[in-house]
Amino acid sequence: MRHPEDEGWFVGVEIPSVAGIIPDVKGPAMYAMVVRMSLDPDRRSDVIAHLRRDVVGFACGLPGFVSGQWFCSTDGVDGLGVVLFDAEADVVAAARGPRATQHDDERAWNIENVQVFEQVARAERAGGADIPDGMPSAAPA
Numbered sequence: 001m002r003h004p005e006d007e008g009w010f011v012g013v014e015i016p017s018v019a020g021i022i023p024d025v026k027g028p029a030m031y032a033m034v035v036r037m038s039l040d041p042d043r044r045s046d047v048i049a050h051l052r053r054d055v056v057g058f059a060c061g062l063p064g065f066v067s068g069q070w071f072c073s074t075d076g077v078d079g080l081g082v083v084l085f086d087a088e089a090d091v092v093a094a095a096r097g098p099r100a101t102q103h104d105d106e107r108a109w110n111i112e113n114v115q116v117f118e119q120v121a122r123a124e125r126a127g128g129a130d131i132p133d134g135m136p137s138a139a140p141a
Contacts, residue, residue: 030066030119031091033083035098036112041076043108048072050109051079058097059083064090079109084119091116 039047051070059068068083085091099114 028086029088030122031085031088032117032119033081033085033091033095033098034115034117035079035081035083036114037079037081038110038112039072039076039079040108044072044076046108047076047079051081055081059094062090062094063087064094088116088118 055070056068059065062083062085064085064087066084066086068081070082071080073079083091083094085094095114095116098111101111103110
């Protein structure tokens with residue numbers, strides 16, 4: 001299947017800033033580790049505690065770490081972690097950890113898949129995103 005970008009339809013088109021969204025089509029390359037997890041919906045608080053207490057701290061200490069976000073599906077069955085790195089070698093090395101994690105039916109979470117991606121485009125609200133109250137942040141105080 002061919003995509004519109006294969007045809008070059010946007011070449012030379014100026015991309016406007018819409019409603020405070022600033023597209024970045026030329027910024028430095030970033031790399032993402034995407035971790036898909038299966039979760040026990042009856043143990044949601046255990047999952048959230050593990051992500052906030054263990055995973056965030058571990059990720060922040062990895063070489064090349066830029067940022068990370070972790071999500072739970074609204075039904076509590078699936079989880080997703082998206083961790084950005086500034087170098088391909090760093091994201092590849094970081095992915096080895098979760099890929100080596102063994103499945104354990106006694107845990108409230110299990111890693112089902114780990115993939116590495118190269119960022120090819122991004123958009124962000126002007127001024128950046130605010131972190132909701134009560135959410136942990138890796139940013140220095």
